[in-house]
Amino acid sequence: MRIAIPIFAGITALDAVGPYEVLSRLPDGEVVFVAEVPGPKRTENGALALTADAALTDVPDPEVIVVPGGFGTRGLMTDETMLSWLRSADATSTWTTSVCTGSLLLAAAGLLDGLRATTHWLELETLRQFGAEPVSERVVVQGKVITAAGVSSGIDMALTLAAAIAGDEIAQAIQLGIEYDPQPPFHSGSVATAPPEIVELVRARRSRLA
């Protein structure tokens, strides 16, 4: 089963690497990182490069698509090469998925029209502007389309997807293999649980960056 993860300059690494770490452990999982032009793609802060081994055109019909997010998605929302690939890959995919602002690319490609979907909590309203119905859930399944919330949620999404593809037992074995028994030291991972002053801190920082 071919799993394509399109990457790009300005990616958030964990958006891609979380699902990669889960889905590459599927019995027949063959993950390939693709990009408009193959080669190393720098993360948004520049500190890490992930390598795309293939061009988008080399992988026209993967069975699974996982679109990660990051500031780099902004420029891609009007990039016809990427949007066309997403549309045609989705036309034959078994599963079309995203993490964080990767869902904005799916939405910009017209693939979330009228669907419930999620994204990073700071971008939910952007999703609405592109025709989706934003919901504050961690993993949203709509037929073959699965969207996940911010950054780290890709791990939960990929385990859900692994179970759908290969069954609960395999997904549980993968979870144990990556020892995913999360114990965050704080209860600050969502707008619903974080202290209000922390939410404001993150909102303010994002406004400065925007």
Place this chain on the structure above:
Amino acid sequence: MRIAIPIFAGITALDAVGPYEVLSRLPDGEVVFVAEVPGPKRTENGALALTADAALTDVPDPEVIVVPGGFGTRGLMTDETMLSWLRSADATSTWTTSVCTGSLLLAAAGLLDGLRATTHWLELETLRQFGAEPVSERVVVQGKVITAAGVSSGIDMALTLAAAIAGDEIAQAIQLGIEYDPQPPFHSGSVATAPPEIVELVRARRSRLA
């Protein structure tokens, strides 16, 4: 604050990328991926390459060291270049940390002698052979040395470390920024919670690989 993450062929990507995603968001966090020879390093399954931008010798005295794991650690446990770098970097570091089998490298370098430490659950006894006292905890703090359990535990470790470095408020903001509100679809992330047959499945698979 310079944070060095040594990488190598046969790395488990999430071991490195989880902590990177957290620590790069510290106000003065400067993450650098280092290797014996700079350049792309393939993960254990070959599907992804992470790039090391600097040589170990270029970064002799980082304030924070994060040693990831993966099958590639096996060959490095007798690699004097890596072990010497770990010893000398640890001599001046503020924090020396590991994820998964990265702790086996710290142990092989003699840096965990007599310390409580953890690693991937399948490798706890190996840790004992190298002089550490293995414990089944997700994040183990021993003075300036912090070890974490398998793969995904690096996110919890890094949030703990972020709080120690920059305070709880910053760590909470980072947690919200990466929307780390884990909701695994199964309770299968540790030996203590996974169904016994799943534990056996993973043990058997590992025996075949070994």
